[in-house]
Amino acid sequence: MTDSPVALITGGGSGIGAAVARQLLDAGHRVTVTGRGESRLRAFAEQLGEPAGLLTISGDAADYDHVQAAVEATVKEFGRLDTVVANAGYATHDTVAEGDPAGWRDMVLTNVLGPALLIRASIDRLKETRGRIVLVGSVAGHIHTPGNIYGATKWAVTGLAENTRRQVTEYGVGVTLISPGRVETPFWDNYGSLPPGHLLTSDQLAESVVWAIRQPSGVDVNTVVVRPIGQPV
Helix, strand or coil, X not given: CCCCXXXXXXXXXXXXXXXXXXXXXXXXCEEEEEECCHHHHHHHHHHCCCCCCEEEEECCCCCHHHHHHHHHHHHHHHCCCCEEEECCCCCCCCEXXXXXXXXXXXXXXXXXXXXXXXXXXXXXHHXXXXXXXXXXXXXXXXXXXXXXXXXXXXXXXXXXXXXXXXHHHHHCCEEEEEEECCEECHHHHHHCCCCCCCCEEHHHHHHHHHHHHCCCCCXXXXXXXXXXXXXXX
């Protein structure tokens, strides 16, 4: 167990992040999950039976001190760090011409600054293990939709992934952007209802994330777009 890979997942207490954590634990990885809600993290750990290979840490993905502390706690607990998954994010579900600006700042900080902080805080440890950075983007980061500020944040993540890859590939660190289509997760809670049409489950999307993480040494899978069959755009 002490030689098994270690992953740190932001926003890991529910939805996609929790599904990735469960699947990695089942595959023999040790996992740290972070999130703002301590009670949600505690409930997640209890649901899994408090496994020895799981560490939960409450904190803000857009606060560098919190992110850095999570990386340090992970290395202290498990002795290494092989993968980071920048999963924390949310949408205000409004538009640039008609939306409420009050919510935009936190969304931009979480969705754009958060992944950059995670990369900065973890890169030295990932160099040691020749590990992998996984950024959870969105189809909205590849296709323009009218007024979509959330989409603009995910376009930034798309750019961050390739900009990061071009720098860290010389260190032996891989970078994978996973861009899901519509997924049935708590992401839609603020929307009021699930969107119409076909949706992926969190477990289905997590399988793609875990597949990328478990690529052979020396293989760098860079961009994976995953839609439910039936989603046209």
